[in-house]
Amino acid sequence: MPKIVDREKYRKELLWKSFDLFASKGYSTVTMREIANELGVSTGTLYHYFPNKEALFLQLVEEQFQQDIINFLAESGxxxxxxxxxxxxxxxxxxxxxxxxxxxxxxxxFYQQQGKSEVLNNEILKKVAQKSREELLKYLEIEDKVVADFVVNFLNGLICVRMFEGEMVSYQEQGELLVQMVSGYLANW
Structure with a gap:
């Protein structure tokens, strides 16, 4: 009897496993052959699911976004x-x-490899960015897109600063400042 494979589940497993390789070596240096070797599949299998490295990466971005939302909502209650x-x-x-x-x-x-124009004009990346703002607005139960943009930019900036300054910058302190800023802004509108 032939083995029954849930293709969508298998595709997602391949995506998540590729994240670690991309994260450790970078998008630009990893080849499809390396990804296949690291995942323990043939290059033919990998190409069956993903036509090229860029498609694999973009599907990974979409999958991560969806899973991040699910994980956050489940955790936040x-x-x-x-x-x-x-x-x-x-x-x-x-x-x-x-x-x-x-x-x-x-x-x-990925941005460095592809270039600004390619990234800014990529429909998948635009869709993920737009959907992330929509999900944030829905979660915060507000309608002001400017607030969603501010919160996303604030958090991305905070993560980047912590990469270089570590514990010198506190999530709790910065989070409380974000609460005050957003609450103050919304109170004035």
Whole structure:
């Protein structure tokens, strides 16, 4: 009897396993052959699921985004007020700091390899960015896109600063400042 394979589940497994390789070596230096070897599959199998390295990477970005949302919502629970929701968001980033640092470094390497125009015009990356803002607005239960942009930019900046300054910058202190800034901004509108 032939082995029954859940192709979608297998594709996702390949994506998640490739993240570690990309994160450790960078997008630009890893080849499809290396990915296949590291994952223990043939290059033919890898090409069956992903036509090239860029497609694999972009599908990984989409998968990570979806899984990050699921993980965060499951972990944060039912929180009623915006300040507590922001604190939960900052806490999630802090708890998963190494993962998010790896993500930012990998995306930066992809940007460096592909170039600004390619990245800014990539429909998948645009869709993920837009969807992340929409999910944040829905989670915070607000309609002001400027606030979502600010929170995302603030958190990405905080992660980047912590890469170079570490414990000198506190998630709790910066998170409380973010709560005050967003709450103050929303109170004035």
């Amino acid at each position: 039912d929180i009623k007020y915006i300040p507590e929701r922001i604190r939960a968001l900052v806490g999630f980033v802090e708890k998963n700091e190494e993962y998010f640092i790896s993500q930012i470094l990998l995306w930066s390497n």
